[in-house]
Amino acid sequence: xxxxxxxxxxxxxxxxxxxxxxxxxxxxxxxxxxxxxxxxxxxxxxxxxxxxxxxxxxxxxxxxxxxxxxxxxxxxxxxxxxxxxxxxxxxxxxxxxxxxxxxxxxxxxxxxxxxxxxxxxxxxxxxxxxxxxxxxxxxxxxxxxxxxxxxxxxxxxxxxxxxxxxxxxxxxxxxxxxxxxxxxxxxxxxxxxxxxxxxxxxxxxxxxxxxxxxxxxxxxxxxxxxxxxxxxxxxxxxxxxxxxxxxxxxxxxxxxxxxxxxxxxxxxxxxxxxxxxxxxxxxxxxxx
Amino acid sequence: xxxxxxxxxxxxxxxxxxxxxxxxxxxxxxxxxxxxxxxxxxxxxxxxxxxxxxxxxxxxxxxxxxxxxxxxxxxxxxxxxxxxxxxxxxxxxxxxxxxxxxxxxxxxxxxxxxxxxxxxxxxxxxxxxxxxxxxxxxxxxxxxxxxxxxxxxxxxxxxxxxxxxxxxxxxxxxxxxxxxxxxxxxxxxxxxxxxxxxxxxxxxxxxxxxxxxxxxxxxxxxxxxxxxxxxxxxxxxxxxxxxxxxxxxxxxxxxxxxxxxxxxxxxxxxxxxxxxxxx
Numbered sequence: 001x002x003x004x005x006x007x008x009x010x011x012x013x014x015x016x017x018x019x020x021x022x023x024x025x026x027x028x029x030x031x032x033x034x035x036x037x038x039x040x041x042x043x044x045x046x047x048x049x050x051x052x053x054x055x056x057x058x059x060x061x062x063x064x065x066x067x068x069x070x071x072x073x074x075x076x077x078x079x080x081x082x083x084x085x086x087x088x089x090x091x092x093x094x095x096x097x098x099x100x101x102x103x104x105x106x107x108x109x110x111x112x113x114x115x116x117x118x119x120x121x122x123x124x125x126x127x128x129x130x131x132x133x134x135x136x137x138x139x140x141x142x143x144x145x146x147x148x149x150x151x152x153x154x155x156x157x158x159x160x161x162x163x164x165x166x167x168x169x170x171x172x173x174x175x176x177x178x179x180x181x182x183x184x185x186x187x188x189x190x191x192x193x194x195x196x197x198x199x200x201x202x203x204x205x206x207x208x209x210x211x212x213x214x215x216x217x218x219x220x221x222x223x224x225x226x227x228x229x230x231x232x233x234x235x236x237x238x239x240x241x242x243x244x245x246x247x248x249x250x251x252x253x254x255x256x257x258x259x260x261x262x263x264x265x266x267x268x269x270x271x272x273x274x275x276x277x278x279x280x281x282x283x284x285x286x287x288x
Numbered sequence: 289x290x291x292x293x294x295x296x297x298x299x300x301x302x303x304x305x306x307x308x309x310x311x312x313x314x315x316x317x318x319x320x321x322x323x324x325x326x327x328x329x330x331x332x333x334x335x336x337x338x339x340x341x342x343x344x345x346x347x348x349x350x351x352x353x354x355x356x357x358x359x360x361x362x363x364x365x366x367x368x369x370x371x372x373x374x375x376x377x378x379x380x381x382x383x384x385x386x387x388x389x390x391x392x393x394x395x396x397x398x399x400x401x402x403x404x405x406x407x408x409x410x411x412x413x414x415x416x417x418x419x420x421x422x423x424x425x426x427x428x429x430x431x432x433x434x435x436x437x438x439x440x441x442x443x444x445x446x447x448x449x450x451x452x453x454x455x456x457x458x459x460x461x462x463x464x465x466x467x468x469x470x471x472x473x474x475x476x477x478x479x480x481x482x483x484x485x486x487x488x489x490x491x492x493x494x495x496x497x498x499x500x501x502x503x504x505x506x507x508x509x510x511x512x513x514x515x516x517x518x519x520x521x522x523x524x525x526x527x528x529x530x531x532x533x534x535x536x537x538x539x540x541x542x543x544x545x546x547x548x549x550x551x552x553x554x555x556x557x558x559x560x561x562x563x564x565x566x567x
Contacts, residue, residue: 041429042431057446175376178489179329180329180330204461230342244462250531253532254556272535273538275535277542280544
């Protein structure tokens, strides 16, 4: 399912003294099956952007196309439920939204809400639980007796049980320790690969964006500053730094070393492994 | 002679209904003016330890000495005047409707005189560079600004020790830098001793000393240099190693002739340059 934002603008509290322009001139197409990372500072508009992706807010100008539905500025929208089933959002700290008595009931809540019969919802819950790497023996437990990492997985399973075609992740690893972060990020990548789920990751982490995404969208002051593959984006790190944006730590280090050694590597290094190899190559070349 | 400000002996704590001790026989000291980082995976007992340090929980066994006071239900209110705490979630720590009201809250509780209160609030906000935001409402602030106000709230009470309980984990990179720069300045001006509970290892790398907790026990203790030499051992504990350590290791594995590990990027760049000019 394709998502397209066309000439989109969004103002908070239109026609009030508190009116504030949050997004403008947004043109973005997300093709089915891609993994897109949206990056930007706090206040750059990335959270507002993600709320447009399943009709939580409507544009004040322009339009949002989600599959065969179009949400247009100034038009009353009905039946947004269908859109919300197709596009699942995992909000920050999703475990704060757990509320049911048992893990099973919590995961089933979404599907049942969308009209799935209870027995079928329970089946979906089991499948979703497996996708997030938890075993079935926690189904009868209270979600509040689980560890933080398990709670987060249960909350994510609740979104996956709705079988969305697109999943939007808002800082999904905030507050987790390094191992927990890697496990969750690898899990989403696996889901993306195995199930072909279109994945949209909103993050502060340039490293995660560089590692997992096919395409990176950089937001700055309410509009898209740059978009491209990680390779394209980080080939011109100076532009990002000028805007006060981060670059992956590997690229940052590469820049420092290039400056000190007075050399230039042929490509931006996006992993420690690649960077170490390049450094070695450059130094050996220097010795010849 | 370094003055001991905090001293833990065999501190053990178990939550009701749990089989395992959340904190298990932990002993260590903190010297005045030190920045101590406590790291560990989720569930390693580090947040419980933070709660024990300012009497939100009491150990089932062992003792905690703050200055010359043993922490107990009788001394807890005096101890809390010495130990301030900043928590993880910036949105959960605001009680006042404006920045200055919020910072004044703790002082009001202690019954500090109005005139004195105004001065202390101003001073505290100056120190965290939030003095221009006196009458702002908290929800207009960024995460980093909110945490700096929370730090000011602690400073106003003039404690000896500040505990940061994952205080930067919900912030964006810029907010994280803001908060850490603030704390660093306070530490350098010898205003505070810092105990920082974190899993940000880049942050821990800047501390004077690191304690690694694993499953409630003290696993290792040492300078950042010593701790990050453990490399794979840390990864095995669910932790990570700082970027420069990782890169230095990878370079050595590829046969680049570096002498040892590198705690900062600057050191690594310097060594690589030296190596390059030699060949």
